[in-house]
Amino acid sequence: MARLVMKFGGSSVADIDRIRNVARHVKREVDAGHEVAVVVSAMAGATNQLVKFCRDISVLHDQAEYDAVVASGEQVTSGLLAIALQALGIPARSWQGWQIPLETSDQHGSARIEGIEGGPLVAGFKAGQVAVVAGFQGIHPASGRITTLGRGGSDTSAVALAAAIKADRCDIYTDVDGVYTTDPRVVPKARRLDKIAFEEMLEMASLGAKVMQVRSIELGMTHNVRIFVRSSFDKPEDIDPHRTPPGTLICDETEIMEHEVVTGIAFSRDEAQISIRSVEDKPGVAAAIFGPLSDANINVDMIVQNVSADGKTTDLTFTVTAADFERAKDTIEKARSAIGFARLDTAAEVSKVSVIGVGMRSHAGVAASAFRALAERGVNIRAITTSEIKFSLLIDAAFTELAVRTLHTLYGLDKA
Ligand code: ADP
Ligand code: ASP
Ligand code: MG
Numbered sequence: 237m238a239r240l241v242m243k244f245g246g247s248s249v250a251d252i253d254r255i256r257n258v259a260r261h262v263k264r265e266v267d268a269g270h271e272v273a274v275v276v277s278a279m280a281g282a283t284n285q286l287v288k289f290c291r292d293i294s295v296l297h298d299q300a301e302y303d304a305v306v307a308s309g310e311q312v313t314s315g316l317l318a319i320a321l322q323a324l325g326i327p328a329r330s331w332q333g334w335q336i337p338l339e340t341s342d343q344h345g346s347a348r349i350e351g352i353e354g355g356p357l358v359a360g361f362k363a364g365q366v367a368v369v370a371g372f373q374g375i376h377p378a379s380g381r382i383t384t385l386g387r388g389g390s391d392t393s394a395v396a397l398a399a400a401i402k403a404d405r406c407d408i409y410t411d412v413d414g415v416y417t418t419d420p421r422v423v424p425k426a427r428r429l430d431k432i433a434f435e436e437m438l439e440m441a442s443l444g445a446k447v448m449q450v451r452s453i454e455l456g457m458t459h460n461v462r463i464f465v466r467s468s469f470d471k472p473e474d475i476d477p478h479r480t481p482p483g484t485l486i487c488d489e490t491e492i493m494e495h496e497v498v499t500g501i502a503f504s505r506d507e508a509q510i511s512i513r514s515v516e517d518k519p520g521v522a523a524a525i526f527g528p529l530s531d532a533n534i535n536v537d538m539i540v541q542n543v544s545a546d547g548k549t550t551d552l553t554f555t556v557t558a559a560d561f562e563r564a565k566d567t568i569e570k571a572r573s574a575i576g577f578a579r580l581d582t583a584a585e586v587s588k589v590s591v592i593g594v595g596m597r598s599h600a601g602v603a604a605s606a607f608r609a610l611a612e613r614g615v616n617i618r619a620i621t622t623s624e625i626k627f628s629l630l631i632d633a634a635f636t637e638l639a640v641r642t643l644h645t646l647y648g649l650d651k652a
Pocket of ligand 1: 246248411415446447
């Protein structure tokens, strides 16, 4: 007997038939004798709709009320799945974040989990009950207000719950059968990975691969939760309980015997570039630029500063997310007299392509071959950043797919 967390994303609970299908997947594990806590997302598209309602009522809305609204999608699916399980003769009940409670910080819209009371769920297991937990939501204990964990946050609910109840495994059921070398919807030649190291998955997720929320991987890494990404679209009846189903295990680096130099490629179209021309080349200028951005809570990603040719002025380029673009431009314009510069050049149609692999630690020249391959295809690189296990390139958005496919082939990731 094992204790399992099974998480089902939005497309897996998109309608009544799919919810019934999920119930049969849960039944399969219950019949095998396992204790099960299920975490569900809202129906596909439901959260987007709720977010839009908030924006339509008022662009600058109260974030605590935003959470009250957007958390409701998961309340619906948790109740429906409990009903579907009961209809199959399986004792089950729904749990909202506040009922568990799943306690969080008070950063509404992107709250962090601070504690989970696993006792009542475990007591339910002992009585043969399946716990159906509404993902994405929690409660800030001091204010008693409902919070949400940021978009894609049900992954984080699931991994945190697995850690709290000491589950043997956290299965993430989604609309693809695992983690691929890159988004399989964009590159049909992408290959499924049997295993991926936490650190690599963390980079993949933070650099744009939507399949897992970043925070869920951080938690998995800290608490050593075994995370298995698999498809909810397989028929529950066709699954052989004695064989490992298709999927990807996210695990410790030491569990992976052979490391390729490159494991995967992530990309994000959600970028914008700001170049400040002819800034005075003197101490304190970077602080004058990035201080106000940080005060405005704007995250700066890539930063490139040219070496000044005349010793007097230089150009400085950085990127922000598309969502912060207008505010970032505004912030720099307002700080213009303190910074002192000639001109702002900006580009919203840019994207970031990143190449990831722990094998890069011990291999030189990985990035150099990318520059060559992209140059041959006429793709101009606007900015570059590197770290131990990844490098990222900023390019024109129109070339995103071409660049991803080119690099995917270059590093031998295409499936045979
Ligand atoms: P869910 O609703 O189950 O949480 P998501 O839409 O959040 O599912 O994540 C699954 C999607 O992530 C896939 O449909 C796929 O298009 C996308 N994706 C992006 N990069 C990858 C990757 N490297 N491997 C697998 N899927 C990826
Ligand atoms: N329903 C939420 C969202 O769409 C959380 C999730 O699906 O993980 O972002
Ligand atoms: Mg998701």
